[in-house]
Amino acid sequence: MANTRARPADAAGPRRANLALLLRTLQHHGPASRARLAVLAGLSKATVSQLVADLVARRLVRLGGAAAGGAGRPGQLVELRPAAVCGIGLDIAADHLGAVALDLTGAVVARRWLARDVPALAPDRALDELAAVAEATAAEVAGAGGWVAGLTVATPGLVDVDSGVVRLAATLRWREVAVADALAARTGVGLDRIAVDNDANLGALAEHARAGQSPDHRPAAPDRPETSTVDDLLYLSGGVGVGGGLVANGELVRGAFGFAGEVGHMSLDPMGPYCSCGRRGCWETQVGVRALVHAAAMPDDPIRDPLLGVEQRLEVIRSRVRAGDRRTVAALQQIGSALGAGVAILVNALNPAQVVLGGYFAALHDWLVEPVRIEMASRVLAPEAASTPVVAARFGFDAARRGGAYAALRRVVDDPTLAPVSAEQATEAPA
Amino acid sequence: MANTRARPADAAGPRRANLALLLRTLQHHGPASRARLAVLAGLSKATVSQLVADLVARRLVRLGGAAAGGAGRPGQLVELRPAAVCGIGLDIAADHLGAVALDLTGAVVARRWLARDVPALAPDRALDELAAVAEATAAEVAGAGGWVAGLTVATPGLVDVDSGVVRLAATLRWREVAVADALAARTGVGLDRIAVDNDANLGALAEHARAGQSPDHRPAAPDRPETSTVDDLLYLSGGVGVGGGLVANGELVRGAFGFAGEVGHMSLDPMGPYCSCGRRGCWETQVGVRALVHAAAMPDDPIRDPLLGVEQRLEVIRSRVRAGDRRTVAALQQIGSALGAGVAILVNALNPAQVVLGGYFAALHDWLVEPVRIEMASRVLAPEAASTPVVAARFGFDAARRGGAYAALRRVVDDPTLAPVSAEQATEAPA
Missing domain, CATH: 3.30.420.40 (ATPase, nucleotide binding domain)
Known part of the structure; x- marks a missing residue:
């Protein structure tokens, strides 16, 4: 018998849900008086006062200075309690x-x-x-x-x-x-x-929470993906391996066993080089850090030194491409085109609102983005999807x-x- | 300012939600007494009686024969009203x-x-x-x-x-x-x-509603995808074009502009044949009906006759492969392998619980499924995902x-x- 997940509306734990609603409202709108919170959350002032007292007792929020503006007596501001x-x-x-x-x-x-x-x-x-x-x-x-x-x-x-x-x-x-x-x-x-x-x-998840913030907003607050304004996002993390994080309808796509996002192992060239997984021609053999180093550096090049941290290797690559080094320019062109070919496949399948380049892709975004866009323009069917914004991850290796x-x-x-x-x-x- | 989608729990229209809950319960469990409905839906008997009266007035349900079993007086059965x-x-x-x-x-x-x-x-x-x-x-x-x-x-x-x-x-x-x-x-x-x-x-959507039904259940009822027991599904429709329908987390993935699922135009072979979209090497040039006919039939073969309906052409192909016709067997092997190569890419990215082959793929499922499975086994990273069930669409061209x-x-x-x-x-x- 199929399990009906729907629940009666009166059994949803309204108090817990309303406490959660107030926290999210404060995360999105910043400090606010109880009266303003009542309006923003669509609850009565009496309910908000009770809920705020509970949140204060749990040290999740605190009462701060007087709220500005409005008629009548100014109310105290309710605000998230820092570091609590x-x-x-x-x-x-x-x-x-x-x-x-x-x-x-x-x-x-x-x-x-x-x-x-x-x-x-x-x-x-x-x-x-x-x-x-x-x-x-x-x-x-x-x-x-x-x-x-x-x-x-x-x-x-x-x-x-x-x-x-x-x-x-x-x-x-x-x-x-x-x-x-x-x-x-x-x-x-x-x-x-x-x-x-x-x-x-x-x-x-991190980049999606960020994508929901308008540019003039305070720093990204941790939050439910559901409150983001970008409901469909493709995040690609570039390293030795290449991973994908997909958000669709505002939710992370995990798949049946939690193994969605293994885009680094999309087989794009069955005659291509061997991958660490034992297969040939996986996308990460074309766009992972090793492919970059292989394309950008001669065998005796110091950036091949595995003792050098990835940030330092990337800094060398950035300074070379800025100086117009032909081998480096060609390498980034090659990696960017291969990146774009794989991105185009995923964009045809998923039509995300944004493609977010993370890991080393973010560090080299300025040079990778143009070949990626060119491949997308030529390989994606729907014109709007073909021009999907390709942005650098805000949090880079921290995401x-x-x-x-x-x-x-x-x-x-x-x-x-x-x-x-x-x-x-x-x-x-x-x- | 980001728009918080969350709503207060007490503004969700509980009556409407509870009417919907009763309908879905009847769809899943079949006819039931009011007492049984109250248990299944987690509502009081008084509430259920009121709601049932409303649904009767709207001709959505009717009161039928006496319910069997249980202590006390038997209640009337509530059932969905056919054709209403x-x-x-x-x-x-x-x-x-x-x-x-x-x-x-x-x-x-x-x-x-x-x-x-x-x-x-x-x-x-x-x-x-x-x-x-x-x-x-x-x-x-x-x-x-x-x-x-x-x-x-x-x-x-x-x-x-x-x-x-x-x-x-x-x-x-x-x-x-x-x-x-x-x-x-x-x-x-x-x-x-x-x-x-x-x-x-x-x-x-149709196949997903079906996937939620256990095998011993009545025929698939129209329902919310959210009540399915298969939350992640990849549906592929084979025709002149090849389309994809993705369900993730129980919801259809539409993407930012509604153009998700254009998997027929995944560019898998930049040196391949031209596609109706003007690009080269799109997946549908490898696995669409035209590729099948091209592989299976000489230029003067009657199945190339465009006046022949697709069902008739498929019947000829089925009878030939059953008779062991070498060209047809090889054609289905070739199409199946190409189908599997693309499916493997999507399975690495999405890890669906099921791959459902629709359109002409369903009609030839018995011969396509083996090469598809072989390609998946060799190209998908996670072992559980590599053995994702590949099933024929129940509704075929009707889906x-x-x-x-x-x-x-x-x-x-x-x-x-x-x-x-x-x-x-x-x-x-x-x-």
């Missing part, structure tokens, strides 16, 4: 471990970054280090008076989100690594507050861990009653 | 005009099919004929005592769903044809009840118009108050 609740995004990549803690306003409360040769470490050892990074970051949040809503770990490759297991991450040389369990065992954070997800999915922090915060944004009621709230003066 | 409310799906293709009317139980109430050389007609003339088909179908629905919820027209190509305009349909030789306006002007049906959509999108009828019914399923209150309800005896 944080989500921590962690990431593991071939060359580093990283962490960022974001609060409800989108501000960075803590940040960690460690250069590590992760494939050379045993997974257990890497997870020891990741747990230490997580605990140091959580301690910093606690030191600032904050509560950690949860941890989300970004990794490359195939992730089983339900179990928190990395099934296969070729660039890490990981197979069947139970990341969530390992972190729960090594930290004081419960398994229900730990998640693991594909780095391109989380990058898409995946930032998306992880958003995902961790989202639990509390969706259900503010998860935040504990503070003992000190009754005695605390407004800021 | 119908959605009409129309389709325009290169070789025909068609229509089907479905009621809330999924039963066919009326059907029309006219062979026509549509590209040879002026669009105005074709729309005259389509309007006549729509009116004859609506008259049949009215004759059976039914009310027409709306009309949805399926066409190939790029459709602007908001305006009901076919932007470009190369196989019809249509460009900028205002189909919805034309039908409203030619029939008694208001513009608010007429929709136009891409045929592969509507085919995906698009059936999806159109579902779409038209969905307005009323989502908001049962759109159905008029009948004057005769008070005097009518239970069936």
Whole structure:
């Protein structure tokens, strides 16, 4: 018997939903009086006053200065409480471990970054280090008076989100690594507050939250993708591997087993070079970092030095192309065309509102975007789709861990009653 | 300022939502007593009784025989009223005009099919004929005592769903044809009840509604995609052109301008043959009907005769392959491999729970599926995704118009108050 997912309208937890609505309204509109919140949220003033008291008790919001304008007595402004609740995004990549803690306003409360040769470490050892990074970051949040809503770990490759297991991450040389369990065992954070997800999915989440902000708006606030004004987005993360994060109808597309977005392994040239996955002609053999280095550098070129960090290699490439170095210019042209050929396939299939180039593609966006646009113009059927904007990821190499922090915060944004009621709230003066 | 789409929980129209919930419950579970409906829907018995009275007045349900089993007095069964409310799906293709009317139980109430050389007609003339088909179908629905919820027209190509305009349909030789306006002007049906959509999108909708039904269930009922148990589906429609309909997270993926699913124009071989769109190497040049005929038939072969209908040509091909004709076997192998190569790209990107082969692919599924599976197994990264089931569309060439009828019914399923209150309800005896 098919399971009807629909629920009766009166069983939806209206109080929880209304608390969530107020938080999202404050994220989008900034500080506001209770009267203004009532208008924005379509609730009565009495209801808003009760809900705000609850959010204050949970230290999610605070009462600030007087609201300006309007008739009658000025009301106090309700505002998100900085640093009070944080989500921590962690990431593991071939060359580093990283962490960022974001609060409800989108501000960075803590940040960690460690250069590590992760494939050379045993997974257990890497997870020891990741747990230490997580605990140091959580301690910093606690030191600032904050509560950690949860941890989300970004990794490359195939992730089983339900179990928190990395099934296969070729660039890490990981197979069947139970990341969530390992972190729960090594930290004081419960398994229900730990998640693991594909780095391109989380990058898409971060960039999608950003895409919903109008240009004149405050910095991107962590939020539900559903509130974005861009409902369909294709995020591509360029590294040794190439990953995709797809947003359709305002939601991340995970697919049946959570393995959507493996666009780096689209087979575009069966006679092409071998890929790390063992197949031939995968898209990432044409547009991954190795293809770039191969095209841009002679065998003795210093940018081939694997000890050089990716940022430094990219800086050398940028300075060469600025100086008009022919080999580098031709290499970026070649990579850009191959990137555009794959993007055109995905744009014909998905018609996103934006293509967001992340990872190293973002760092070289200025030179890649033109050949990408040319290929799209010649290969995409619908004229509007053929001119889909191709933008650089705002958060560059930071996008995946930032998306992880958003995902961790989202639990509390969706259900503010998860935040504990503070003992000190009754005695605390407004800021 | 970003527009927050979230609404307060108490403004969601609970009565309308609960009427819709009861209808969907009856669609999924079949006839039930009011007491059973209350349990299934999670509503009080008093509320259910009120709601059922409303649905009876709108002729959407009727009270039938006594419910079996349970303690106490048996209650009357509430059941969907056959033929009372119908959605009409129309389709325009290169070789025909068609229509089907479905009621809330999924039963066919009326059907029309006219062979026509549509590209040879002026669009105005074709729309005259389509309007006549729509009116004859609506008259049949009215004759059976039914009310027409709306009309949805399926066409190939790029459709602007908001305006009901076919932007470009190369196989019809249509460009900028205002189909919805034309039908409203030619029939008694208001513009608010007429929709136009891409045929592969509507085919995906029909097959998705079917995918949600367990095998032992009654025939597929028209329903919201959200109630399906298959949330991610890739539907491919094989014809002269090849279209895709994508369902992700239980919703049709339309993309930013509604042009998602143009998978027939994925450029897979830049040195390949020219496509009707003017580009080279589009997937449909490898797997469309013309590629099949080219591979399977010598120049003087009778199956090349364009006067032969597609069903007849397919029957000849099926009989030849059953007889072991080498050229036909090799042709299906070639088409299947090319189909699999493109499917593998989409499966890496989207990880659907099912790939549904529609149109002529469905008619030749038995011979195409093996080469498709072989290509998927060798080209898809995640092992679970590499073995994604590849099934024949249940509705074959009927899927698009059936999806159109579902779409038209969905307005009323989502908001049962759109159905008029009948004057005769008070005097009518239970069936």
